Amino acid sequence: DVKVTQSSRYLVKRTGEKVFLECVQDMDHENMFWYRQDPGLGLRLIYFSYDVKMKEKGDIPEGYSVSREKKERFSLILESASTNQTSMYLCASSRGGNQETQYFGPGTRLLVL
């Protein structure tokens, strides 16, 4: 079974803090993704990576950066957290190829005060 884990289920941070969200997958997947999920908006892609040290912007990259130093790990960084970044963050991974299923982590619910 594919396993995608995220470092925290719940996180509370203050405005201006630097926030790291970690995602690890154990299936040697090439592709990894970060989404945020908000009610009524579904999932919106922040960044994705199709290889180590490679990254592509998604729909809403502003205020975020990512790091992929190892194949199994994909980190999302909020450089200076703001209240409008309060959301559920979902990580996903898949094998290379557009037909491949994405496997999701359990999500991190982030509250920025």
Place this chain on the structure above:
Amino acid sequence: AQTVTQSQPEMSVQEAETVTLSCTYDTSESDYYLFWYKQPPSRQMILVIRQEAYKQQNATENRFSVNFQKAAKSFSLKISDSQLGDAAMYFCAYRSGNNDMRFGAGTRLTVKP
């Protein structure tokens, strides 16, 4: 840009009955993939079913089937013999040839005993 529209924010169905969730999408591409994902309450998102755009035959997975109308850009999900465990948020998703992944806003399905 591709968009995915789920026009039903909420749906309900009686246990053992059949329900259809709607999804339309907008694209100018001819080669793409469509997915339905299920997100149970407080649980991880999982794939329900997927459809390759080049295939005319509708995908089926046990009680789940799709009605894929490529010309109409419609991709509805039919759940037969609904069970209590089918209660969840359902997301329709589109994936293009360049790895761009788009999700709809979701449909919350309630199953009544």
